[in-house]
Amino acid sequence: MGRRRLLTLVAATSLMGASAKAQPKPVRVGILSGEDEDIWRIVQENTRATGLTIEIVTFSEGNPINAALAAGDLEANAFQHGPYLQAQNTALGSHIVPVGNTYFAPIGFYSKKWKTLSTIPDGATIGVPADPTNEGRALKLLQSLGLLKISSEAGEMPTALDISENPKNLTIRELDDPVLARSLPDLDAGVVITEWAYKAGIDLKSERLARESMDNNPYINFIAVNEPDAHAAWVQPLVSAFQKPNIRAKLLEAYHGAIIPSWT
Structure with a gap:
């Protein structure tokens, strides 16, 4: 191989290397x-x-x-x-x-059967997210609405087992997020994460009974x-x-x- 051809190949290889370095991975x-x-x-x-x-x-x-x-x-x-x-x-x-x-x-409390909080009947079935962080978040919202009370010893991520007072004798059903959103017609109400409510076609205004506040959230x-x-x-x-x-x-x-x- 001639010296000139060798130099040409080396130069081409160097340029290819420089080009590759100039293109960072996405x-x-x-x-x-x-x-x-x-x-x-x-x-x-x-x-x-x-x-x-x-x-x-x-x-x-x-x-x-x-x-x-x-x-x-x-x-x-x-x-x-x-x-x-x-x-x-x-x-x-x-x-x-x-x-x-x-x-x-903000998570919302939604219902396709009841128009106001006051009309939710005794013994109603309420859906909440099954994962621990969002279940706790949902139960805190229900507590803020006066529907139940959580034990003071529950910690930051309460579950249904930590409900200390349930005056309306609500049944709490823990469901995975997509299942919960799709199951709203079969529940009296559900606490649903906004993105999943939107995906399931829940009306975020007319079917929402309440939602959590952003303050200190x-x-x-x-x-x-x-x-x-x-x-x-x-x-x-x-x-x-x-x-x-x-x-x-x-x-x-x-x-x-x-x-x-x-x-x-």
Whole structure:
């Protein structure tokens, strides 16, 4: 092989290597399928101006998303609040941390059979989420509405076993989120997470009897990453791409005002 040809090959190889280095791997973000996909497509557009490329990875339910992040199959996710993440970190032995707020999705108390709280009958069957963090959240809402009381010894994540007073003799049914939302016609009422209520076609206004307050509420959703990545160069551009006016407007439009953007 001639010296000139050898130099040409070396130069071409060097250029290919430089080109590969200039194309960073996309940041894979795990989200729940549905309306959030439309939100994150706009986030993708927002990141292009910064040179960051993100890949949206959708899941039909929340349980596998943190496991995928902890395993390195994702760089970030955006679907959960603090108490849920705390429980998941304990269960998985993971070290996932929040890096920027997204929105607050207040859980609602819905019914297709009864129009007001006062008309819910004695012995009614009430559905609540089956996962510990959101079951506790649901029971706290029912307590705030005067429908039951939770034992003072229950801790931060009460379950139906921690109900100390049940004056209306309610039956509490623990159901997985998608099943709970779809089962509302068969229940007297249910405490349903906003995203699942929307997916199931529940009318977020006419069928809602009450919803939780945002005041001092720990259930604000956020973008999360593995702890070693918390200060990675791509994290702040990712968060900033979400926390923009066009995302705020799309959130309010997509969820008809039922979800509240949670950044300043």
